[in-house]
Amino acid sequence: MKIKLFKQEIEGSSIRQIERSSGEVLKNCYQCGNCSGGCPVSYEMDLPPSQAIRFLQLGKVEEVKKANSMWLCVGCQQCFSRCPKSVSAANLFEALRQMSLRQGKDHREIRDLPVSFLEKAPQQAIVCGFRKLVS
Amino acid sequence: MDEKDVSRTAQDSKGGFEPRIMAFVCNWCTYAGADLAGTSRMEYKENVRIVKLPCTGRIDPLFIIKAFENGADGVLVSGCHPGDCHYTTGNYHARRRWIAFRSLMEFVGIDLRRLHFSWVSASEALKWVDLINNVTDEVRKLGPFAEYKGLKQGW
Amino acid sequence: MARIGVFICQCGNNIESTVDTKSVSEEMEKVPGVVFSCNYKFMCSSPGQEMLKEAIKKHKLDGVVVSACSPHMHEKTFRKACESAGLNPYRCEIANIREQCSWVHHDKTKKTGTVKSNDLTRMTIERLKRNRPLKKINIPVNKRALVIGGGIAGIQAALDIAEGGREVILVEKEPSIGGNMARLSETFPTMDCSQCILTPKMVEAELHERIKIYTYSEVEGLDGYIGNFTVRIRKKAKYVDEELCTGCGECIEKCPFKASSEFELGLNKRKVIYTPFPQAVPNIPVIDAPNCTMIQKGKCGVCAKVCGPKAIDFEQTDEIVEEKVGAVVVATGYELMPNERFGEYGYGRIKDVINGLQFERLASSSGPTGGEIRRPSDGKVPESVVFIQCVGSRDEAKGVSYCSKICCMYTAKHTMLYKHKVHEGQAYVFYMDIRAGGKRYEEFTRRAIEDEGAMYLRGRVSRVYERGGKVVVQGADTLSASQVEIEADMVVLATAIVSRTGADTLAQRLGIGYDRYRFYNEYHPKLRPVETVNAGIYLAGACVGPMDIPESVSMGSAAASKVLALFSADEMAREPIVAGVDKTRCNACWDCLVACPYSAIEKEEVKNRQGETVRWNARVNEGVCQGCGVCVAACRSKVIDLAGYTDEQVYAAISAF
């Protein structure tokens, strides 16, 4: 992979929006990798948390948006809990999800959910899932 | 012997008002910062005259009143940043004293917009330049501080 | 009437290009009290100085103003010139018309610069008229030094000062000198045995006729000022008479009780009467009183029974001794961050998670395993060891933002020691950055990777837990963007270097500054790195911040050279810019005393002829006063003034504005 860097992207409006929406400061991350090491779903992510943050630091929002990472993050805050710089990858993923959801781009169609799930799963799973994955 | 013309309010080439600023600075940070502005050949407004003291903690509020009395239109006090004082805590004393005397200054008729406080370190030449330019501009807007200069003559 | 001479320097073209120095000179002649005025190309040159001296003599000048560059440049030059012409140097003042005038006002018509130079010079002349002649202050110097801390930095400082011919008192709070270095197995990057290079120095210090060592002792207080300190030292009760004890070790052998060894960091036990390690200096045991049944319950006393010279003394108590010294070197060293802070790494819960110093003990041939790498839980030789760097360091969430500096190097060393002792073993190192800036350091870390097969993983470890007798390490390798899990036998944490517990208390006792991490502050981090704000107190070693052995040794020697320089004369000359009290008018409100950052102001009793106290007043200790003038502004009755910056002088300058 080769990427070209642009100042306009690094300081771009998308980056500012992500920082505002997540309350995180991307520059604070020094890429130690603790989040990726501890994240329970890191193994399944196209971009583990620290790498996703790295792309955001470089201004490459699209790279992160097209990865599955933000839809896999469950918000368990293990990343934040052990981050030496107190950065929450979970908050950043939530901001990215919100960006998508606020544009009406859902990750999950409700009609596709199996009936058995809707019947048996605890309500909180459904409410929470809708909040995170559906606009 | 040191009687001098108090009416010597400076004028620029066009005859407009040019304020006279007296700066009380500490020897270690701000004085050195002002020196650095010189060594770096920066340029700033010529209105300031520096009185060097070992530390801002040495500054007696009376110095400030005296400066106004002797023709200053504005006064600047500047020392080391909090925590950087050469004498460890002198600038904290200065700050505390300033908080205590602020209202007194106002009470004795000093327009607080003429009085400026700042921290300039030995490496902050640029900050010094900006500071002098800004203070000069601000005091220029206020016009000459005639009320206080009159006091001395009245005595 | 004053007889003042004014000298305007052109500084080649530096001043002349924007200041009409001739016009300034002419203008100054008109100022009352000025009897001579001139301008010259280079005042600081030899001919310039000669001119100044001649003018002083010819015109009988009683004061000199040189309008030239910043006083920070040549004030000393001109004052010296004045002095050699018979004028008191403090009757010479500099007006800064270069850095603060000609160089910052680029008006080529010279109008701006000339007007300002006139003002600045006139203000200086008026100030000078009020300058009183001042004399340098001479302070007698007591030529003995106190060194606090008997680690390598302190030992080096003590030896250098003693070799320089001065007496040294070395205070160490543990029962033996040696410090943390005594715990190390081998040292990077040379891999020479730490004890082999350290113990000769310890013995040298012990045997040196000019070094007096107080072990098991702590500094309780320090009074006085540069050249004249009085230090109070608490000699904790050893319960062993140092004069009688021969160091035979019979008592240690026969003592029936054991306690956890501080020196071995809990990896081993020691007797209740003990020396921390076999090569201890002095080789005199101490009794660990809280664990001694004789002292606690009056039962046992075996050590006393077997002691030939009858050196055991259960009645001994702490003793306070006072020593007079002229200088102090602080070399109190470092500790490792308490490991309980690393819950995610299982420290304290998982036995096979240890810190770097504990690994040093495991690798040391005098350590609890005789130098074999065996894990603490079951004594098994670990087939794989994970080393985690930056544990606590660079971790703002754990309160430490700095880099501990030596961990990259000692971890590389650990991997080598491990490989040398366990040939089939595999070492893994989690790192964030490898910081190997030092002579032969980079080559050393590369050797660990290339020749000794340590697997370096760039990333941090999220957690460590036990599973089936293994220590599982879960982390990330950011270079491959993978989660990594390693089933290891042992984990070594390179925990952060932190200041000693109680470092702040000692700093307060000594009157020196410390930062938010309680590391001691240098007077100036670059130009005066071994001095403190408190004149006569110097710093050496890791009490200033994380540093390695060569740096600590250099700093110990540097501090020693400062001490020896101070001790080179019987008296020390100080700038006379100090405060003084008009005692007749002082009303003893003590505002000055509270304000003074140096505790230079003392209460002075005034007695009548009958010896009764009639009143009190403040007195400035000129040895301690640094001349900041905070007291002057604080004094309500205006009875303190600062020589060189008197109210009179400042008002004169203001009035000439």
Added chain:
Amino acid sequence: MKIPYYPGCTLNTVAKGFDVSARESARALGFEMEELGQWNCCGASFPLSPDNLMGLTAPAKVLASAARMGDAVTTLCSVCYNVLKRTNKALRDDGEKRSVVTGFIEEEYDGSTEVIHFLEVLRDRVGFDRVRESVKRPLGGIRAAAYYGCMLLRPAGEVGIDRHEGPTIMEDLLSVLGCEPVDFPNKIECCGAHLAMTRTDVVERLSGNVLESAVDCGAEVVVTSCPLCQYNLEKSQAKVAERRAGYRHVPVVYFTQLLGIALGQSDEMAGLGENRWDVRPLLEAKGV
């Protein structure tokens, strides 16, 4: 003693046993959990973007309702606890947020109500010693693994009911009840949470790891305080059994169920029949 109690959506439906066993236990311990007069769903997730104020309105309504009943509110569900506690802090610390949110829900609330988990009530208000005294049927040394998950512990500065890397509050309770607590590495790892909706494979892996880790450490029962954890753990057992020969299913119960049994409740009251894997044979085997 009465303490305002917010059950939350799930405890009224699939986790009925959790709710009933807790209320009955409270009664046995001499206090009453007084259900909020009016309540709604908390949203089941605390909005992680600080600019999402909408997500705060639902829990704010719950808190405002609780404030009318007392100075504290307790919950059983870890998620409710997490959402309410963090919302409360946001409203208390940020005046601007508070005025927007309270303006929207048209209720006054200043963040002064304390949000405490039922475990904290037992530890801090009742006291584990008192619980110990009230135990009628000690649980016969059942080896129980306390599973905390995320929501009770993280972020530590905002919710943590105990040390976030090494919590013991649930173990402390379990030993009071006569269990033998089993420490296991995965007790603070995530179960997969709402990914149950989209990625059952992930949930099965994460929850499976929790189960295996507990069983490997000798657990006979896994104890939780969250209906979603309970659901995910129960649902993932099949997968674990598939990939691991000889795996024996472990019951996954709410801590209040064990509490209830120990305090002498009937099996029905404790809702033991609701669990997919029955804990009763184990209790019998231990002579409870």
